[in-house]
Amino acid sequence: MEASERQPKFWSNGQTYTTAAICLFLxxxxxxxLHSPVQAMSSVPATAVAPxxxxxxxxxxxxxxxxxxxxxxxxxxxxxxxLQKNPRNAELLAKIxxxxxxxxxxxxAQPYYEQSLAVKANPDTMNELSFVYYSLGxxxxxxxTLNHAVKLDSTNPKYLFNLGMFEWHGKSDPKAAIxxxxxxxxxxxxxxxxxxxxxxxxxxxQHLTIAPGTKTDKPAM
Numbered sequence: 001m002e003a004s005e006r007q008p009k010f011w012s013n014g015q016t017y018t019t020a021a022i023c024l025f026l027x028x029x030x031x032x033x034l035h036s037p038v039q040a041m042s043s044v045p046a047t048a049v050a051p052x053x054x055x056x057x058x059x060x061x062x063x064x065x066x067x068x069x070x071x072x073x074x075x076x077x078x079x080x081x082x083l084q085k086n087p088r089n090a091e092l093l094a095k096i097x098x099x100x101x102x103x104x105x106x107x108x109a110q111p112y113y114e115q116s117l118a119v120k121a122n123p124d125t126m127n128e129l130s131f132v133y134y135s136l137g138x139x140x141x142x143x144x145t146l147n148h149a150v151k152l153d154s155t156n157p158k159y160l161f162n163l164g165m166f167e168w169h170g171k172s173d174p175k176a177a178i179x180x181x182x183x184x185x186x187x188x189x190x191x192x193x194x195x196x197x198x199x200x201x202x203x204x205x206q207h208l209t210i211a212p213g214t215k216t217d218k219p220a221m
Contacts, residue, residue, distance in 0.1 A: 065104070072103035090120035094128070101128060106135045123149035127159055130166070139170035155187035161197065173212040174204040 063071065076099045083092055093116035100109035113129040116122070126149035133142035143166050149159045164180035167173045181201050185194055 068103040069105055072099050072105055072108075075099050088119050090116045090122065090125075093119065094122070094125045097125075097132075098128065101132055104135075106132050110136065121148075121152065123152040123156065123159065126152075127162065130162065134166060134170060139166060142166050142170065154183075157184055157188045157191050160184035160187065161193075164197075164200070168200075168204060171212060172210075172214055174207040174210070175212070178204050178208075 076096050079092060079096050079099070083089065083096065086092065093112045097109045097112035097116065100106070100112065109132050110129070113125060113132060116125050117129065126145050130142040130146040130149070133139075133145060143163065146159055146163045146166060150156070150163060153159060160180050160183050164177040164184065167180060168177035178201050181197050181204075184191070184197050185201075188194065191197075
């Protein structure tokens with residue numbers, strides 16, 4: 001699976017996971033996984049983490065994994081206090097999950113997302129949890145979760161785009177990837193990234209004769 005060598009990029013809700021540390025500094029949550037414009041969100045409370053991170057010896061202004069974990073724990077602390085008062089608050093549970101996900105603390109993010117969905121079925125939460133599963137190496141669970149999101153919102157470009165990426169990069173299944181991306185194009189003909197998705201469809205079609213799961217060198221997406 002490609003994910004063990006380099007994480008493919010996916011689309012979520014507004015920011016980029018590859019700049020999760022920066023998002024923590026800005027007090028926003030990573031949600032963009034490929035091609036939506038960066039949008040600030042209030043999902044994670046802004047806290048004064050930059051000075052503390054700087055004092056921990058960051059190189060080049062970027063925090064270490066330990067720094068990111070510490071910052072996430074700081075931001076989550078007040079949310080956990082609030083959660084004790086209302087343990088079945090789906091939005092709060094998802095917010096905690098996002099905080100950990102942005103800091104790449106995927107094992108910590110997973111249970112909060114799952115608890116959130118146990119309270120309320122939310123396709124955006126499913127989309128984010130699917131990325132957590134993928135990052136933890138559970139591709140099948142990631143696809144299953146994202147398919148649930150698609151059932152709730154069958155035309156959502158985020159879900160269809162990511163589903164194709166999971167199928168292609170995670171399962172090496174070009175047929176399934178093409179199906180997802182064709183649904184993307186059909187449901188969202190005016191999406192600004194339609195041309196890019198169509199290009200990926202064309203690339204995946206070159207691999208239709210290759211059995212699912214076969215390792216290939218391309219397309220490089």
